[in-house]
Structures are given as structure tokens and as C-alpha cells.
Amino acid sequence: MTMTMKRTILPICMALLLCVSCLLPHAALAASAPSFSLAVSGGTPKTANEFQVTLTGSDLTDLFANEVRLTYDSAKLEFKSAIAAGKGYDIEPIVQDNTITLAHTMVGAIPGVSGTATLYTLTFKALAAGNTTIVFQHVKTVNSKLESAVIDVNANLFVNISTGGNGDGNGNGNGNGNGNSNGNGNGNGNGNGDGNGNGNGNSNGNGNSNGNGNSNGNDNGNGNGDGNGNGNGNSGGSGVKLQPDPGSGGNNSSHTAMFSLSSDKYASELQNAQADSNGNRTIKADLAEVPGAQTYALKLPSAFFADGTGKVRIQITTPVGTITLRSDMFPAGSLPQGEITISIGKADASKLNLTDAANQIIAGHPVVELQLLADGKPVAWSNLHAPVAVSVPYSPTAAERGDPEHLTVRYVDGSGNAVPVYDGRYNGEQGSMTFTTTHFSTYAVAFVKKSFNDLGKAEWARKPIEILASKGIVNGISDQQFAPSRQVTRAEFITMLMKTLGLNAKADKNFTDAVPGSFYADALSAAKELGIAKGDDGARFNPAQPITRQDMMVMTARALQAAGKLSASDRQVDLNGFSDRGSIARYATDDIATLVGEGLVSGSGGMLHPLANTTRAETAALMYRIYSLS
Numbered sequence: 001m002t003m004t005m006k007r008t009i010l011p012i013c014m015a016l017l018l019c020v021s022c023l024l025p026h027a028a029l030a031a032s033a034p035s036f037s038l039a040v041s042g043g044t045p046k047t048a049n050e051f052q053v054t055l056t057g058s059d060l061t062d063l064f065a066n067e068v069r070l071t072y073d074s075a076k077l078e079f080k081s082a083i084a085a086g087k088g089y090d091i092e093p094i095v096q097d098n099t100i101t102l103a104h105t106m107v108g109a110i111p112g113v114s115g116t117a118t119l120y121t122l123t124f125k126a127l128a129a130g131n132t133t134i135v136f137q138h139v140k141t142v143n144s145k146l147e148s149a150v151i152d153v154n155a156n157l158f159v160n161i162s163t164g165g166n167g168d169g170n171g172n173g174n175g176n177g178n179g180n181s182n183g184n185g186n187g188n189g190n191g192n193g194d195g196n197g198n199g200n201g202n203s204n205g206n207g208n209s210n211g212n213g214n215s216n217g218n219d220n221g222n223g224n225g226d227g228n229g230n231g232n233g234n235s236g237g238s239g240v241k242l243q244p245d246p247g248s249g250g251n252n253s254s255h256t257a258m259f260s261l262s263s264d265k266y267a268s269e270l271q272n273a274q275a276d277s278n279g280n281r282t283i284k285a286d287l288a289e290v291p292g293a294q295t296y297a298l299k300l301p302s303a304f305f306a307d308g309t310g311k312v313r314i315q316i317t318t319p320v321g322t323i324t325l326r327s328d329m330f331p332a333g334s335l336p337q338g339e340i341t342i343s344i345g346k347a348d349a350s351k352l353n354l355t356d357a358a359n360q361i362i363a364g365h366p367v368v369e370l371q372l373l374a375d376g377k378p379v380a381w382s383n384l385h386a387p388v389a390v391s392v393p394y395s396p397t398a399a400e401r402g403d404p405e406h407l408t409v410r411y412v413d414g415s416g417n418a419v420p421v422y423d424g425r426y427n428g429e430q431g432s433m434t435f436t437t438t439h440f441s442t443y444a445v446a447f448v449k450k451s452f453n454d455l456g457k458a459e460w461a462r463k464p465i466e467i468l469a470s471k472g473i474v475n476g477i478s479d480q481q482f483a484p485s486r487q488v489t490r491a492e493f494i495t496m497l498m499k500t501l502g503l504n505a506k507a508d509k510n511f512t513d514a515v516p517g518s519f520y521a522d523a524l525s526a527a528k529e530l531g532i533a534k535g536d537d538g539a540r541f542n543p544a545q546p547i548t549r550q551d552m553m554v555m556t557a558r559a560l561q562a563a564g565k566l567s568a569s570d571r572q573v574d575l576n577g578f579s580d581r582g583s584i585a586r587y588a589t590d591d592i593a594t595l596v597g598e599g600l601v602s603g604s605g606g607m608l609h610p611l612a613n614t615t616r617a618e619t620a621a622l623m624y625r626i627y628s629l630s
Contacts (some may be wrong), residue, residue, distance in 0.1 A: 033149070034059040036119075038070075038136050038157035039621075040599040043629045045126040045161045050080060053134060053157065055120040056460055057113075058604075062143040064112035065105035066119060069137045071098050076132035076161060078125040085118045105142075112144045116617075118460045126161040131573060131597060133158055154606040158573050158596045239284035240269055242298070249290060256297055256343070257290035261314075263301040270312065278564075282313040282324070289319045295345025296320055297373075305335050310386060320344050321368055321392040321432075329386040338375030344390075345369050347442050358418035362410060365445035366392055366433075372440050382439035384504045391432045392445065400447050404428060405467045409435040412442040420472025423502045436502060452476050458484035461617035464624030473499045473627070474620050484617035491520040491543035493552060493619055494533055498523040500623045501563040505529040511541035518543075532558040550588045550610035552619070553601055556626070557591035565629055566594065573597040580607045600625060 035058045045051040055068065065088075072079065074097070084090040084104035094101040102120055106112060124134075136155040142148045240261070248258035266283065273281035287296050296318035304314060310328035321344050330336075347367040354362060370390070372381045400407055409424025421443065424435035433445050448470035455462045465482060468474040474496055476482040488496075498504070507529035510516075514524050520543060527533040528541075532555055535541045560566035573596050575581045575589065584592060588610065595601040596608075600622070603609075 033151055034061065034063075034141075035604045036068075036136060036139055036151070036153045037155055037604045038134060038602050039625070040157070040159060041121075041625075041628075044598060045124075045159060047126050047129050047161055047163050050123055050125045053122045053124060054118050055122065055136065056116065056118050057139075058116045060112075060114050060117060062112035062114055062145075063117075063141055064144040064146075065103070065142040067101065067103040067140040068120070069139075070100045070102075070122075071135045071137060072100065072124070073132045074098050076126070076128050076130065077134070077159075078127055080123040080125055082120050082122045084120050086113060106144075110144070115457045116460050129161050129163045131158060131160050153604075155602065155604055156577055156606065157599065157602045159599050160597050239286065240265060241286045241288065243288050244290050249292065255292060255294035256345070257287070257293035257295070258297050258299070258341075259285075259287050260299040261285055261301060263303055266301045266303055275311075280311050280313055282315055284315045284317065287316065287318045293319075295343050295369075297341050297343035299339055299341045300325075302335075302340070305330055305340065308332060316342065316344070318344055320346055321390060323370065323391075324389040326386045326388070329381070329383055329388070331383065331385075336374035336379050338377075341373040341376070343369075343371045343373065345371075347444075349444065352412055352442065353416040354412065354418070355416045358410070358412065358416055361446040361448050362412075362418060362444045365447070366394060367412070367442060367444040368392055369442045370437070370440040380440075384438050384506050387436040387438050387502075388440075389434070389436050390443070391427075391430065391434045392443075393431060394426065394433045394445055395431065396426065397447075403449065406447055406449055406470045407433065408446050408448055408471045409433055410444050410446045411437070412444055418444065418446060422471055422473050422499045424471065438504065452482035453480050454482055455484060458617040461621050465617065465620045468496075468500075468620055468623055468627065473623060474616075482616065484615060484620075486616050487546040487613045488616045488619045489543065490541060490545055490547045490551070491518070491524065492616070493547045494527050494543075494555065495520045495523040496619060496623050497532075497555060497559050497626075498527055500627050501559050501565075503527070503530060503532070503559060503562055511535050511539060511543075513540045514543060527555070527559075530558075530562045532562055546613040548610065549608070549612050549614055550585060550592070552614055552622075553595050553610075554588045554591045556600070556622070557594050560626070566598065575608070578603050578606060578608045580609065584608065584610045 037056050037058070039054050039056065041052040041054055055070075057063065079093070079095055079100055082093045082100070082102050084102070086104070086106065088104055088106040090102065090104040100122075104119070134157040136153045136157070138150060138152045138154075140148065140150050242259045242261065245258045245260055248256075269283045270281065273283055275281050285298060287298065290296075296316075298316050300314065304312065304325075304327055307327040308331075310326045312327035313324055314327075315322060315324045323342065323344055325342065345368065347369040349359075349362060349367045352367070368390075370388070372379050394407075396404060396407060404426045407424075407426040409421040410418035411421055413419055421435045421437065424433060426432075427434050435443070437443070449466070450469040451462075451466050452469075455465060458465070461484060465474060465484065469476070469482075474482075477486075503526060504522075505526040507525040510521060510525040510528060511533075514521055524533060524541060524543065528535075533541060557566065573593055575584065575593055575596065592601070592608065592610070596603075601608075
């Protein structure tokens with residue numbers, strides 16, 4: 001298309017949009033009018049960081065052109081840009097005071113968009129912490145026949161902006177502090193101390209983890225790279241560099257390098273370790289690289305396991321990978337007799353008797369074996385309540401770099417099957433694959449591209465569906481069909497939710513109407529044990545019934561609280577701004593207010609629709625948003 005044609009078409013289409021309010025009164029809305037909503041992409045926005053807001057339309061019919069108007073609080077947010085989805089042309093965003101006007105039109109003799117689609121992706125910069133609201137006021141629509149309408153949307157998106165850098169500092173670059181430099185400093189990144197060993201802990205700065213800054217501990221740490229954690233920054237941590245035991249090299253028959261953490265050294269490091277905001281103290285043991293070693297093993301003192309609180313952690317860093325253990329990994333009375341050793345080693349995939357399906361996604365990727373030994377003999381370990389965090393260095397291939405979210409982790413079972421590890425993901429900043437496990441076994445990096453042939457009418461949800469399917473969090477109704485528009489059942493929802501958050505629990509009882517051995521039985525019993533699912537009378541769950549949005553929000557809030565990602569009293573907002581506030585059950589009010597305050601749930605047309613049902617596509621989109629919080 002020539003520039004002359006473009007200049008001719010655009011003024012006509014945009015003028016039509018801007019004059020719609022004169023052509024058609026607001027009362028022209030039909031009962032079948034489309035609905036529109038706003039949602040924050042990713043996790044909770046942080047001060048000084050940019051974040052995205054998606055504007056989505058549902059039940060669209062031949063939408064050829066549109067103009068939307070939004071308002072925002074310029075004291076809390078700075079509008080940066082807006083990108084219209086789909087082909088065509090759009091005007092530069094018009095920003096006047098706190099109002100944004102966007103317009104987009106398709107071009108040519110083609111039908112408009114129907115069904116559900118993302119219309120715009122807006123980028124804002126968070127300026128100040130606290131709650132704020134973005135209001136989608138109205139939209140003017142034009143179809144391919146140039147018939148137009150005006151729709152009052154009045155959808156409120158409640159956005160909670162947190163201060164950046166709380167907890168573990170996420171600045172890029174390494175802050176090199178000396179020893180245990182626990183000063184009031186700005187260091188984000190890994191503080192590598194030269195004093196009492198290597199303090200490889202994450203610097204905990206309360207503030208914005210953006211910009212160039214210094215890791216200013218009391219022991220003169222220099223922060224190299226990006227990362228300002230303003231506040232009380234612990235740029236060190238308790239850390240020790242360990243050398244292999246005498247006579248233990250990597251060239252022995254097992255290619256295993258043995259290391260020991262003595263009781264005295266453990267006690268000294270524990271005393272120096274600083275507690276984080278949750279009261280956890282972490283000892284960091286860095287095992288020196290040993291030529292020829294394929295496996296690294298560390299003997300641990302019994303004093304570590306004697307602490308049953310789980311508040312003490314040991315982070316073991318090796319060239320093969322890093323594992324972080326909890327002191328409550330053995331319930332009372334279950335600690336094996338003898339000296340306890342933990343090992344992580346490279347496994348030979350060719351000796352695992354992988355199935356063809358497993359080999360297809362694992363071939364060419366790292367495989368590691370985690371093992372626990374008592375007096376040198378392997379001991380089976382499993383504890384649902386003490387997950388072990390694992391990180392394995394990995395450099396994606398060129399193809400994988402284009403779709404890094406499809407990198408995942410698989411547990412290789414005794415039959416050679418590749419079983420999904422739901423929280424396995426690639427961390428680009430660390431250059432590693434990370435996951436948690438509650439049992440020691442063999443684990444492999446995998447690249448999985450899973451799709452379904454019925455997502456054409458749910459393009460807006462294709463990405464979350466395909467990514468979560470690759471991780472085993474969501475499943476189709478068959479290998480080729482996902483049924484995105486079908487209502488999600490209570491059983492399907494609780495299963496997706498528990499997988500997304502990696503929640504599990506040992507439970508002896510389930511609801512009376514749960515079918516033993518069903519796809520949802522284990523997830524539902526764990527949800528009951530954790531207080532996430534309570535049923536209609538404490539005995540029945542009604543797993544086959546479609547879930548209401550109200551119960552969906554309640555169970556989501558409870559699950560986030562169980563996972564430690566949400567406080568029951570944090571970031572609640574007043575729901576009186578929604579016209580259907582009176583339809584919300586009393587038991588659901590606080591949980592819904594919390595989710596709205598977190599930006600995980602937003603209304604449509606000024607309503608929350610608590611008694612409406614939701615689709616499998618909508619549920620997958622919510623699960624992806626929750627997954628991205630981790």
C-alpha cells in the first residue's frame with residue numbers, strides 16, 4: 001500500500017471512529033453486545049519498572065475498527081506506549097491529562113474480527129507504590145459494513161504496585177562483597193565474599209532493583225552491573241568454599257568427588273548466617289571443581305537434620321548444579337542411621353532405557369541424578385512437605401532461545417517415561433533450568449512444543465495454553481483438541497490450580513463424591529488437606545459441575561496463600577465499585593477483594609460476574625498469570 005493510499009484511508013476510518021458518538025446514541029447497545037476487559041500481564045508491578053496491560057474483547061462480531069478511551073492515575077503510572085493487535089493501521093495514542101485515546105482500523109475488503117481477541121497491549125511505568133486503578137471507559141466499534149456502535153464499558157483494573165527488590169535482590173550483575181557483608185547497602189546480585197569463605201547469597205535489598213548501583217555492605221563490596229536494592233541489603237551471607245576430601249578425586253572408578261562439611265564448620269556458618277524476611281537462614285557450600293568428576297557428593301553433619309523447623313537451609317553449589325536442602329527434610333524419627341551424604345551428578349541418557357516419546361524431547365539435553373546415601377548406601381527419600389530446590393546450568397539452542405518458556409523439566413521414572421515437573425523453567429538471568437522436587441531421582445531438561453488444532457477461535461489464549469500444556473499443567477480433552485470454549489469443571493480447575501502452584505500434601509481423606517484413581521483425585525485430596533477446597537457441606541465437592549467465577553477466585557486466593565505468595569489481608573480493595581457487589585457471597589468477599597487488589601482478576605463492564613461460569617481458555621490464561629508470579 002502506498003503512503004498516499006494510507007493517508008487517504010486512515011483519516012476516513014479514524015474520523016468515522018471519532019464521530020461514532022454523534023452517529024449512534026449510547027442506548028443503541030444490543031443484548032448481544034461484546035464485553036471488554038483489562039488485565040495485567042506477568043506478576044505484580046514494581047516501582048520504577050515497566051509492565052504491560054492487555055485489553056481484550058470477547059463475543060466480538062465483525063470488529064473492523066475501534067476507538068477506546070481509558071483513564072489512569074498519572075501520580076502512580078506513566079503511560080509509555082500502546083501496540084494494537086492485528087493487521088491494519090492505528091493512530092498515535094492521544095494522551096491528555098489522565099486520559100488515553102487509542103484507535104485502530106483494518107484495511108481492505110476483509111471481514112472484521114469475531115470471537116475473543118486481544119485488541120491492545122499497553123505499557124506503563126510504575127512510579128509509586130500502592131493501589132491504583134486503570135479505567136476502561138468506553139469503546140466505539142465499526143464493522144466491515146461501516147455500521148457503528150458505542151459501548152460504555154467502565155471496567156476497572158485495580159493495580160497494586162509493590163516496591164522493587166524486596167526479598168532476594170534481582171539486580172543484574174554480581175555484587176562482590178567481602179565475607180559476611182551484611183550492611184545497609186544497595187547490592188543486588190550474588191555477593192561473593194573473600195573473607196569467611198564465599199558469600200554467594202542473594203543480596204536482599206528493599207527497593208528498586210533497577211539502575212547501576214553499588215553493593216555497599218559494611219565490608220566494602222562493589223556492585224558490578226545493574227541493580228539498586230535500596231534499603232537493608234545483605235550483600236553477603238554465610239558461605240564456605242570446600243575442597244575435596246583427601247584422596248577423593250574425580251578420576252576414581254565412579255568419577256565422584258567427595259566433600260565434607262564438618263560439625264564445627266556448620267555451627268560457625270550457621271551462627272554467621274543472617275535470617276531472611278521469613279526467618280530462614282541459609283548456609284552456602286561451594287564445592288570446588290574437580291577434574292574428571294561427574295558427580296559431586298557432600299557429607300552433612302547430623303546437626304543440620306536435628307533442626308526440624310525447616311528454617312535452616314544448605315545451598316550446595318557444584319559445577320553440575322545447585323541444590324538447596326531444608327533442615328526438615330526428614331520427619332521426626334525417620335532420619336536414616338549413619339553418615340548422610342547428598343550427591344548430584346551427570347547421568348548418561350543412553351543408559352536410561354527412555355521411551356521413544358521421552359527420548360524425543362530429552363535427547364541432547366542435560367540429565368542429572370540426585371541421590372541421598374546413608375553410610376555410602378543409597379536411601380530412597382521423599383517428603384511432600386520439604387521440597388528441594390534444584391538449578392542446572394543450561395545454554396539453550398538457537399531454536400530454544402526463540403521459545404524459552406517451552407523449556408521444561410521431566411522426571412525419568414523407572415520405565416523410562418518422561419513425567420512432567422510442573423514448575424520446571426528456564427531462568428535467563430542465571431542461565432539455568434530451575435525446579436523443585438520432593439523426591440530424589442533422575443531429572444532431565446526437555447524442550448516441548450505442544451499445540452492443539454482447535455485454538456483458532458481462542459488465539460488470545462494460545463500462548464498460555466501451549467506453554468502450560470508443554471509443562472503438563474493443562475491437558476487437552478484429546479491429543480489434538482483442547483476445547484477452549486467449554487466450561488471448566490470444578491475438578492479440572494482444582495487440578496490445574498494445584499499443578500500451577502506446585503502444591504501437594506499427604507492426605508488420608510477425600511470428598512465423598514471424589515472418584516478414586518481419577519485424574520483429579522490426588523490434587524483434590526491435597527487441596528482438601530490444605531484448606532483450599534472445602535466443598536458445599538464439608539463432604540461433597542461436586543467435581544463434575546462447572547465452577548463459578550466466585551468459587552474460582554476463592555480457591556485461587558486460598559491456594560496462593562498456601563503457597564506463600566499471598567497474605568489473607570494484603571492488598572484488598574473495596575468492591576463497591578462493581579455493580580454486582582451484592583451477588584458476591586459473604587464467604588467469598590475477602591478473597592475476591594484480595595485478588596482484585598493484586599490485579600489477578602478484573603471485572604468487565606463494571607461487573608465481576610461472580611455467579612457466571614468460566615471457560616477452559618479463560619482458566620488457562622489465569623493459570624499462566626499465576627505461574628508467571630513465581
